[in-house]
Amino acid sequence: MLPTSGGDPRHPAGVTLGPLDLAARVDEALRVQAVAFGLSEEEVAIRRYIVQRHMTSPGARALGAFEDGGALVGFVYGMPNDRAHWWSTVVEPHLRAGGHDGWLDGSFVITELHVHPAFQGRGVGRALITRITDTAAEPRSILSAIDADSPARALYRKLGYTDLARRVRFPSARLPYAVMGAPLPLCRPVPAP
Numbered sequence: 001m002l003p004t005s006g007g008d009p010r011h012p013a014g015v016t017l018g019p020l021d022l023a024a025r026v027d028e029a030l031r032v033q034a035v036a037f038g039l040s041e042e043e044v045a046i047r048r049y050i051v052q053r054h055m056t057s058p059g060a061r062a063l064g065a066f067e068d069g070g071a072l073v074g075f076v077y078g079m080p081n082d083r084a085h086w087w088s089t090v091v092e093p094h095l096r097a098g099g100h101d102g103w104l105d106g107s108f109v110i111t112e113l114h115v116h117p118a119f120q121g122r123g124v125g126r127a128l129i130t131r132i133t134d135t136a137a138e139p140r141s142i143l144s145a146i147d148a149d150s151p152a153r154a155l156y157r158k159l160g161y162t163d164l165a166r167r168v169r170f171p172s173a174r175l176p177y178a179v180m181g182a183p184l185p186l187c188r189p190v191p192a193p
Helices: 026-037 041-054 086-097 124-134 151-158
Strands: 016-019 061-066 072-080 107-115 140-146 162-168 177-183
Touching: 016 124, 026 041, 026 072, 026 107, 041 072, 061 124, 072 124, 086 162, 086 177, 107 124, 124 151, 140 151, 151 177
Parallel strands: 107 140
Antiparallel strands: 016 061, 061 072, 072 107, 140 177, 162 177
């Protein structure tokens, strides 16, 4: 694992970033997601199965952000996109309608990115997403996020993600989502002179 420092936006102060065995630590990760995303116990149970299934997909990988004592305070995971995956079949008609369905090919999907609220605003999310996409072989990345102005969407825009489709409805979601895409590598902030 790499210790972090406050000077580099890829290395937020107070946490260490490193590989995460998400299948082994799924309950800990889902506790972070439940707090960050407001999930019910029923939603957590459903996501446990989904996460474990995703981690068996070719090329799937995860990174964690860890406190000094080793507690998980944030995580990201993703994989090369596969048009046969459920997510792709839901978003494909929306992307096709806007002429963006080619984004489903040659893309690394950010499946989940969550940071415990006590650690938000410190650059942890930025560090996790840039670190995982820096290792992607694909030339671009796609993700979905709740279709509303939020700190998460603001971060994605700063990293170079743009809206490819909006008002996408997932069967179990209460709110509509936006699908966003960015060329890789993601944008980095310009250092102050």
